[in-house]
Amino acid sequence: MSDVFSSLATSGRETTQQIASVLHSRKQDPEQHRMLQRFLTALEVTGGPLLEIGCGSGELLTDLCDRAGTATVVGIDHSLDLLKTARQAQSTSGNLRLLAADAHRLPFGAETFQTVLMYTLLSHTPDIPSVLREAHRVCHTGGQVAVLDGDYASADFSLGENDPLNACVAAWRAHYVLNTHALRSLPRLLQADGFQLTQSGAHTYTAAHSAYAFTIIDRGVDTMLDSGTIGKDLARSLKDEARRRAHEEGFVGSITYRFAVARKRPTARNATGA
Ligand SMILES: C[S@@+](CC[C@H](N)C(=O)[O-])C[C@H]1O[C@@H](n2cnc3c(N)ncnc32)[C@H](O)[C@@H]1O
Structure with a gap:
């Protein structure tokens, strides 16, 4: 099991x-867009x-x-290259700061942020409890x-048995997702860390004619091609089949995404005003 996202800090x-x-391409996908919105x-992202x-x-x-108004927005990532792309795209936002950092060791003091958001991060981090x-x-x-993240074990791109x-x-999944099932335990993981759960649930992403859905098939095919599991002709046919289905069946695949929102509980010390 590997995860391209977990090693982006050192990737070419x-x-x-x-x-x-x-x-x-995921951001452009209308179904993904609806789910994210x-x-x-x-959330209440104003006020801090x-x-x-x-x-x-x-x-x-x-x-x-846009949603945060005048509040400062900070983005961190361990990939300098991706941050550079983010910086180029965001040059006009005065209230935005971007920093390189590891999610397991954040370079901020205690109680710095009003809202902390993770969108498809935890499925890629080796130690979820330490990130939380x-x-x-x-x-x-x-x-x-x-938190909003893929329950990637649920990804199903089949029209029948042994598809x-x-x-x-x-x-x-084996090449791009480290934590295939962990998001199923998200409410428990958050509560274990001193949060009070205020919302949790799931959305189903159904991919039809979507460039993003094709990247899932194409990346899987390329992984099998690179490892020598399949040859070029089959690789081409599998990619074509995904496009044929989008066109003729109106279905390429589906993935469940899980979300949770939680508030940081006062500690016993804070709660009594001590
Ligand atoms: C699937 S991408 C999501 C990016 C962004 N949230 C979005 O949805 O467009 C996962 C991101 O997490 C970053 N990442 C993975 N492990 C990390 C870590 N330990 N510390 C900081 N960033 C990490 C990757 O570099 C990648 O940019």
Whole structure:
């Protein structure tokens, strides 16, 4: 099991450019867009500094800056290359700061942010409890932490038993997702870290004619091609099959995404005013 996203801090430019393009195609996907807007609308992102951990190339940051009004928005990521792309795209936002940092060791003091957001980060981090502990530490008491992420074990791109496109999805998952099931335990993980859960639930992403959905099949196919599992002709046919289905079936695949919003509880010390 590997995860391209978890090693982006040391990846070459070609890989980071490919990932930036995948993230951009996801942002353009109307179904993904609707899901993200539903999630963001349920948050109260006004009234204080906001942090996105794992902001990547900044696909979410314009939206966050708009919603945050005059509050400072900070994006951190461990990929310098993706941050550079984010910086170029966001040159006009005065209230935005971008920093290189590891999600497991945030370079901020305690109680710095009113909102801490993680959008498809935790499925890629090797130590989820330590990332959530850091999110808890930098969040104001009473502030909120919000997570939206793929339950990638649920990804299903099949039209029947033993569908070869699902083999492509399995290869994609093995190469791009470290934590395939962990998001199912998100409410428990947050509560264990001193948060009070205020919302949790799931959205189903259904991909039809979507450049982003094709990147899932294409990346899985390329993984199998690179490892020598399949040859070029089959690789081409599998990619074509995904496009045929989008066109003729109106269905390429589906993935469940899970979300949770939680508030930082006062400690016993804070609560008694001691
Ligand atoms: C799937 S991308 C999501 C990017 C952005 N949130 C978006 O949706 O467009 C995951 C991001 O997390 C970053 N990342 C993964 N592990 C990280 C870590 N330990 N510390 C900081 N960033 C990390 C990756 O570099 C990548 O930009």
